[in-house]
Amino acid sequence: MDRRKFLKQSSLASSLFFVPSFVKAFENVASSSLGYKRLVIIQLSGGNDGLNTVVPFENDLYYKERPSLSIAKGDVLKLTDEIGLHPSLAPLNRLYDKGLLTIINNVGYPNPNRSHFRSMDIWQTAVDSDEYSQSGWIGRYIDNYGDAPYTAIEINESLSLAMKGETKNAIATQDAKSLFNLSRDPYFKNLQGHKNDTHLSEHNLGYLYKSMIEAHSSAKYIYETSKTVSAKKEYPKNKFGKQLKTTAQFINSHLETKVYYASLNGFDTHVNQLPTQKRLLSQYAEGIETFVQDLKAGGTFDDTLILTFSEFGRRVKQNASVGTDHGTANNLFIIGNQLRKPGLYNKMANLSDLDGNGDLKFEIDFRTIYATVLNKWLEVNDKKILNKSFKQLNFI
Amino acid sequence: MKRKHIQHLYRRVGFGILPNELDKLSKMKRKEVVANLFKASKNVTPLELDTTELKSLMGTSYMMAKDNIRDIQKLSRESTQKLNRAWIERLTNPTELLREKMTLFWANHFVCEDNNYVYTQNFHNTLRQHALGNFRAFVVAISKQAAMTKYLNTKQNKKQKPNENFARELMELFTLGVGNYTEQDIKESAKAFTGYSHNMQGDFVFRRRVHHEGTKTFFGKSGNFNGEDIIDIILEKRRCAQYISEKVYRYFVNDTINKAHVEAMTDAFYKDYNIEKLMRFVCLSDWFYNEENIGTKIKSPIEFLVGIKTLVPTEFKNQKQLMYLQRLMGQILLDPPNVAGWKGGQNWIDSNTIALRLKLPSLLLNSSYISKSKKGQTDARIKERKQFFKKNYGKWFNVENNWGYFEKQFKNVAMNELDNHILACNISPNAQAYLNSLEKVSKQEYCVQLMSLPEYQMC
Numbered sequence: 001m002d003r004r005k006f007l008k009q010s011s012l013a014s015s016l017f018f019v020p021s022f023v024k025a026f027e028n029v030a031s032s033s034l035g036y037k038r039l040v041i042i043q044l045s046g047g048n049d050g051l052n053t054v055v056p057f058e059n060d061l062y063y064k065e066r067p068s069l070s071i072a073k074g075d076v077l078k079l080t081d082e083i084g085l086h087p088s089l090a091p092l093n094r095l096y097d098k099g100l101l102t103i104i105n106n107v108g109y110p111n112p113n114r115s116h117f118r119s120m121d122i123w124q125t126a127v128d129s130d131e132y133s134q135s136g137w138i139g140r141y142i143d144n145y146g147d148a149p150y151t152a153i154e155i156n157e158s159l160s161l162a163m164k165g166e167t168k169n170a171i172a173t174q175d176a177k178s179l180f181n182l183s184r185d186p187y188f189k190n191l192q193g194h195k196n197d198t199h200l201s202e203h204n205l206g207y208l209y210k211s212m213i214e215a216h217s218s219a220k221y222i223y224e225t226s227k228t229v230s231a232k233k234e235y236p237k238n239k240f241g242k243q244l245k246t247t248a249q250f251i252n253s254h255l256e257t258k259v260y261y262a263s264l265n266g267f268d269t270h271v272n273q274l275p276t277q278k279r280l281l282s283q284y285a286e287g288i289e290t291f292v293q294d295l296k297a298g299g300t301f302d303d304t305l306i307l308t309f310s311e312f313g314r315r316v317k318q319n320a321s322v323g324t325d326h327g328t329a330n331n332l333f334i335i336g337n338q339l340r341k342p343g344l345y346n347k348m349a350n351l352s353d354l355d356g357n358g359d360l361k362f363e364i365d366f367r368t369i370y371a372t373v374l375n376k377w378l379e380v381n382d383k384k385i386l387n388k389s390f391k392q393l394n395f396i
Numbered sequence: 397m398k399r400k401h402i403q404h405l406y407r408r409v410g411f412g413i414l415p416n417e418l419d420k421l422s423k424m425k426r427k428e429v430v431a432n433l434f435k436a437s438k439n440v441t442p443l444e445l446d447t448t449e450l451k452s453l454m455g456t457s458y459m460m461a462k463d464n465i466r467d468i469q470k471l472s473r474e475s476t477q478k479l480n481r482a483w484i485e486r487l488t489n490p491t492e493l494l495r496e497k498m499t500l501f502w503a504n505h506f507v508c509e510d511n512n513y514v515y516t517q518n519f520h521n522t523l524r525q526h527a528l529g530n531f532r533a534f535v536v537a538i539s540k541q542a543a544m545t546k547y548l549n550t551k552q553n554k555k556q557k558p559n560e561n562f563a564r565e566l567m568e569l570f571t572l573g574v575g576n577y578t579e580q581d582i583k584e585s586a587k588a589f590t591g592y593s594h595n596m597q598g599d600f601v602f603r604r605r606v607h608h609e610g611t612k613t614f615f616g617k618s619g620n621f622n623g624e625d626i627i628d629i630i631l632e633k634r635r636c637a638q639y640i641s642e643k644v645y646r647y648f649v650n651d652t653i654n655k656a657h658v659e660a661m662t663d664a665f666y667k668d669y670n671i672e673k674l675m676r677f678v679c680l681s682d683w684f685y686n687e688e689n690i691g692t693k694i695k696s697p698i699e700f701l702v703g704i705k706t707l708v709p710t711e712f713k714n715q716k717q718l719m720y721l722q723r724l725m726g727q728i729l730l731d732p733p734n735v736a737g738w739k740g741g742q743n744w745i746d747s748n749t750i751a752l753r754l755k756l757p758s759l760l761l762n763s764s765y766i767s768k769s770k771k772g773q774t775d776a777r778i779k780e781r782k783q784f785f786k787k788n789y790g791k792w793f794n795v796e797n798n799w800g801y802f803e804k805q806f807k808n809v810a811m812n813e814l815d816n817h818i819l820a821c822n823i824s825p826n827a828q829a830y831l832n833s834l835e836k837v838s839k840q841e842y843c844v845q846l847m848s849l850p851e852y853q854m855c
Contacts, residue, residue, distance in 0.1 A: 169746035
């Protein structure tokens, strides 16, 4: 029985519990229904050029602004009479054809920031562009609804801001074994002793001891649970493929983890964009297709939603180095088989109505997407996490 | 001065103290120890790399630099990494100890980063120069740094189209703290900072044409204020002295504010905003040496790393690994997460960082080995275990240690005295019981055992 179910069922006999921490858990679970849904977040770092990813191949303005950087009409993988995918995205096209992909166009936020770091922070912390937050949206999800550090796992060597909460943090691991090895020295286990540890209540030192114990048990849990399962599919041999393979292994071993975070870097294509983006998009699409197949084989795809985003799109007009500069609004992909509106969720941006910098004007605030995912997929109170009420969309 | 108090002082305003120095200082009074500390930090020794090549690539105008922009960025990246390493070296072997620790503190107060190395280095040394100086002059200097006018967009702040970023952070993060000003105050003060810019070489330039000439109403005062006027009006508020005192208190004294102590600091600081006097006040206060302030803070990754290097000199053969280590622990110098800086305290610690930090002393200093020989037994396998590690994992931590230095420094320290030098807080009962059950094979092995305790993370 998973913890949610346990809490739900035992709430019938809630008088049995007097422990305050349970009270909090009840509060959080009360309004939501059951089910073990997972979210996988894929971050395309550097600012993927959305306009060459989802291509408006009937739009003259697009070809006019990008004389040597556009995708020719004959090369795109056509989705509709006007819109097609980058030729590297054939695997994604197949997901689209099966109704497993929703493309949300023109996603951004007010007063866009064109710095990678800042814009990535904004996406990861989900605050207004003139606010600074030191906790991420998934971190705040763990603060409110997570029990263990492994509630959310980043397949990386260290944690992104998105995964850091006010009081709790996710766990980062590239492979379960190395983290386990780091913490398994019996010396650390022996420090804990067997008696009731009174010093655990001590402010900072107690926190260190608690974190040490938690780290060890999390690492052990992840390692021992996931080692029973291996990939059923052959993944592309690159770093991103490896991340997805590890993620699928974790998911298929039924780790009690709700959110996974992976990233693909290198999209900052100021110079000679075509070959770079081609390579990265095919890494992305091939990896994702294998991942979906692997989850299907493991019977876990039904309960998994994959969200892909980038910190910003790029300028409509190409620059002098056959590349593009930092832009604003971008497209975002949702993959899963419980989509309410597979295909194109909304229209593409209007290329004749740009802002002062020659960038797209956003239509959908990315936080409405977060709010929807939190509320409808992870089934939690999105306002509590985003500290604000956002409109719910109907893609799931 | 009590040994314990000297150790406390040196752990907070430095990165620890070695036995010989401690012996020497223990014969002096607190006043003398503190006076020496400040005297030693009188000078300012900038941390500089040769920037001739970079400066010639940049030239004197953007038009000239434009063609070299890739080279400038590449060279800047490399130089910034070099400065990162040089800074860690400086912290490990400082002459002006207090000034260096203050520089580290201010780097997380006036948070800034830039992709042009010349601007980065200027900014960095501005922190060092004003670290113990006058806070007003400090804020003024920071507001005119090229890196800052870029980082918080003062450069884009023009009378036709004001950019409020700097004005907002000036008050929210640098001087007053959130909630001590209105949105209108931000709008008005932003106008006063219009025209702030810099030339290609990084010198401050005031662009009169885009400066808003006219009346601004700020904190109830009206006038044709410029940026420095705004800073003066902010500093008139006692809240500013209090805000800085709080921050100093949290960094140097305790995560949890003691209102009475901070009030006393505020009184001292508000008089003339002299940072040196403020720090002297803290170091001389009796409450600074209260039990509740000793060994109760969690070391930052840099404090942790430099502390290790201070004890056992450790040189990274592969400098990339030093960078990587900072990333894993969550604090890369010169690469802050955002303008609010690192949160510090318990936020340094998550499952990954605690696992790494506990294992790191043995990884760096002892071939990953922590002796677990039971009392009365020799550690027979020690050599072969260490060799096994070196062969299989040594490349991940390609370092050279100078344990000879440690042996020399701790020659006259008895085995059972070692914990008093290595740890800032008492060992928790369970850990103590376990340590008692183990054989103290050698000073080195015992030292590694102590450094592998959660207690070693405290300062």
